[in-house]
Amino acid sequence: MAFIDEANFFVKAGDGGNGCLSFRREKFVPKGGPDGGDGGKGGDVILEATSRLSSLLDFKYRSHFLAEKGKSGQGKKMHGRKGKECILNVPVGSVIRDAETGEVLADMVNEGDRFVAAKGGDGGRGNCHFATAHNRAPRISEKGWPGEERWLRIELKLLADIGLVGLPNAGKSTLLSRLSAANPKVADYPFTTLEPQLGVLQFEYHPPCIIADIPGLIEGAHEGAGLGHKFLRHIERTKVLIHLVDGSATAEEAIRQYEVLENELRCFNDALMDRERVVLLNKIDLVADAENLASLVAWFKSRQMRVLTASAKTGEGLGELKALLAELLEQHAASAGADL
Numbered sequence: 441m442a443f444i445d446e447a448n449f450f451v452k453a454g455d456g457g458n459g460c461l462s463f464r465r466e467k468f469v470p471k472g473g474p475d476g477g478d479g480g481k482g483g484d485v486i487l488e489a490t491s492r493l494s495s496l497l498d499f500k501y502r503s504h505f506l507a508e509k510g511k512s513g514q515g516k517k518m519h520g521r522k523g524k525e526c527i528l529n530v531p532v533g534s535v536i537r538d539a540e541t542g543e544v545l546a547d548m549v550n551e552g553d554r555f556v557a558a559k560g561g562d563g564g565r566g567n568c569h570f571a572t573a574h575n576r577a578p579r580i581s582e583k584g585w586p587g588e589e590r591w592l593r594i595e596l597k598l599l600a601d602i603g604l605v606g607l608p609n610a611g612k613s614t615l616l617s618r619l620s621a622a623n624p625k626v627a628d629y630p631f632t633t634l635e636p637q638l639g640v641l642q643f644e645y646h647p648p649c650i651i652a653d654i655p656g657l658i659e660g661a662h663e664g665a666g667l668g669h670k671f672l673r674h675i676e677r678t679k680v681l682i683h684l685v686d687g688s689a690t691a692e693e694a695i696r697q698y699e700v701l702e703n704e705l706r707c708f709n710d711a712l713m714d715r716e717r718v719v720l721l722n723k724i725d726l727v728a729d730a731e732n733l734a735s736l737v738a739w740f741k742s743r744q745m746r747v748l749t750a751s752a753k754t755g756e757g758l759g760e761l762k763a764l765l766a767e768l769l770e771q772h773a774a775s776a777g778a779d780l
Contacts, residue, residue, distance in 0.1 A: 445596040445636075445674070447499035448539050451558040454482025454523035456584030457510035459564035463577065464516075474571050474578055475517050479563030480510030482587040483523035487555045489548035493531040494638070496596055507558070510584055513566045523560055533599045533677065539591035549599065549677075557592060561585035595673065598636055600652035601769060603675035605705070606684030607697050611722045613637065615684065615752035616653040619762070636674050646766040652678070672708045679772045680716045680765060681705075687721030687749055688728070691736045694721070698740075716768045718746045720761060725751040 457479025464472025485507050505528055511520035530536075536546040536555060546555035564582030571578055604612040620639025637653040654675055675681065685697050698719065705712045719740050727733050733749065740747035748764065750757030 444496040447496050448593050450504045450591050451485040452506045452589040453485050453558035453560040453587030454507040454509040455586050456482050456561035456563040457512040457520035458584050459566040459581035460513035461567045461581040462515035474567040476566030477513030477518040478566050479513050479584045480520035480522040481563050482510045482560030483507030483525045484556050484560045485526045485558040487528050487530050487557050489532045489553040490529045491532050510563045533597045535595045537593040539593045558588040561587040598674040600678050601649035602651040602680045603678035604653045604682050610684040611752045612653045618752050643766045680768050683719045684722050688723040688726035721749045724749045725754050
């Protein structure tokens, strides 16, 4: 199934129903007064966040969403029925923007969050509202007001606790398959992963969390190069970032990989520099020079970075990684609770 994380769509709320022009017509009452009822309000277009959806696939096949018009008023002061609302389900984590200005209108991060994308028009008033001492039989009624309409843009930002970032072929997909039950495509060539992959990471003494594998970044990704720029926004909500670096590379090359990742994240969103980050030197099963790896670890530690070594392929070192992740997530939860 295709993963779609952005789309444009049109919403049109229902027009209000027309007010009624009517007069009482009863036996033995030859000159009844005005009794035209009001028109019903048009239906709203409402977006509602649900965790049952994980993609914007529905918007690929349909781009126009209309609510029902209000019914017109009738005689005997009978008001028209309100138009039915059009409720669109969107994934939790959706950001709604005005398609023309780019202004963020709603950030739907919680289950059940609602946003009125277009308000229905008010119904017109019947002629009973226009009677005066000088005009007891007004032949005036109002038309219903038009409902709002506009083009919107929806962008999906995955709600993951942990994000895996790294250059192409760094081993992110293999690591995700080791840490969770996810089954992403794994191969020994760049850009194996063409869309974000999610997995559930289980802990022994900590609640499970969501881990996301973001397609490989390359230098210049924040400006649109490669595949990573399209998916960078999916790590904006993560609590912890794991930087995967090839531990079997030379120290110079490994440091360059790390610096490319840091620069791309900083240029995309400087706030990502405040996230908890872990450098994971992967592929240690391929290390031929132990001293090179040791010097690389020392380089990161000298810069106050959390650094671990592991092999996603063999599983070596992943127990220590899971323990550190559980600790960081507990610290984040405690900090968030203290801020409440």
